[in-house]
Amino acid sequence: MITHPVFGGLRHFTAVALLASAALAQVPFTIGNVVVVRVGDGAAALSSAATATFLDEYTPAGTFVQTIAMPTVASGLNQPFTNAGSSTSEGFLNVSDNGLFLLLAGYSAAPGTPAVPTTTSITTPRVIARVDLSASIDTSTTLPDAYNGTPAAPPITSFNGNPRAAASSNGIDIWTSGNGTAGSNGVRYVTFGGNSSVGLNLGAPGNTRVVSTYNGNLYTSSASTVNQGVCQVGTGLPTTAGQAVTLLPGFPTAAGPSSYDFYFANPSTLYVADDRAQASGGGIQKWALAAGTWTLQYTLSGGTGYRGLTGQTVAGVTTLWATNGNALVSVVDTGAGSTFTSLVSAPSNTAFRGVRRLGKPTTLQRITASCGAADIFSSGTGEVGTDVITTVLNPLGIPLIGYGLSAIGFPALPGCSCVFVHNYAFVVVGSPHVLSLPNQPALAGTQLWIQAVDFVAPGGCNDPLLTLTDGYTFLIQ
Helix, strand or coil: CEECCCCCCCCHHHHHHHHHHHHHCCCCCCCCCEEEEEECCCCCCCCCCEEEEEEEEECCCCCEEEEEECCCCCECCECCCEEECCCCCCCCCEECCCCCEEEEEEECCCCCCCCHHHCCCCCCCEEEEEEECCCCEEEEEEECCCCCCECCECCECCECCEEEEEEECCCCEEEEEEECCCCCCCCEEEECCCCCCEECECCCCCCCCCEEEECCEEEEEEEECCEEEEEEECCCCCCCCCECEEECCCCCCCCCCCEEEEEEEECCEEEEEECCCHHHCCEEEEEEEECCEEEEEEEECCCCCCCEEEEEEECCEEEEEEECCCEEEEEECCCCCCCEEEEEECCCCCEEEEEEECCCCCCCEEECCCCCCCEEEEECCCCCCCEEEEEEECCCCEEEEEEECCEEEEECCCCCCCEEEECCCEEEECCCEEEECCCCHHHCCCEEEEEEEEECCCCCCCCHHHCEEEEEEEECC
């Protein structure tokens, strides 16, 4: 295991000076690298006070690339961004579905603000940081109504309001998770640059851990009440109140698990970081979906529990990177006995929190072509060796998904608003469908089209056999 090059073997004042230089010299992120949230600059022991936060970029093998410092003072609409140094449940990282932005949640507080989780969100707004691939930081999105804490007022003790994670589909629509006083907790929705949020939960859990999106749906982890694992929030990507938060079938309802970050390798394979000790079931759990129920397959054990988790799945092989506060590790899933590789140790007086691998931005583009009630949603990046997942939404008949190699763009029938997007080179029955792209770089630049048919469904063209959805096109990259 190597140490952080900015800190290793140096005095604190020298480390801080070098860190400042590294931040000024920041360059665009490199696709394929891994980004880690680091809390603390190494100058003092971590505490509940607001603490400087950094994004450290590494190669997949753990070679240091650069450090990007989050702002600690206000500038125009941008707010300071800090995390509580000793709050292990904070500082998680997400990449937007389109691959263009990193997102994380924190406090609009200067470093050193004491007991920052107990501050009220009206006086110390919670803040969302959006960082683009050029490493430009925007912290103008504030939440004065979310994850509210309360300071101690004897005989009443203090209550922590922790902003934990932020996720987005496009960099504009943002979902958050955390804990706080009633009415300010749970999964929430805000738009980029906004200063108020919508609480989505219809009920429990109010104490939510890591929020993330996958394949057009919204998820959060929890270890609260009967929600001991990963939960789905509503259907699709909801933006209004009253959403049911439903534990994925098969995950436990009895207290004990301690689930944090998670990674979907595909629609039926889910990895979950559990921060319990190894002897108690901690590590990286692998879950599989069959017949509507998720089942724990095995736990990858690196000798400890983990909280941050990210992954890459190419041609069915999954590589994972995880953090536990003290270190960044990686593991290739070859089975229950997979070997972990220690990559980087967190410097003294710092902690590693969230982690994300930077994949290529998606090439998927939607094409307006529909008629009838059915809709379509496709997700993926279009990278060789990865999956593009297509789901037919609200079908009234039999959903058929077609793929084409040539664009057509012609009306299905005279006088009909339905448009055939492509030539339907092949068609599959049912939804969703996973198109696994071969791991062949020579395919890069090939363009594909996707469109669904809601077969024998009313409300479409003159001939109900031709009820069509919108389409998608993408370049294999």
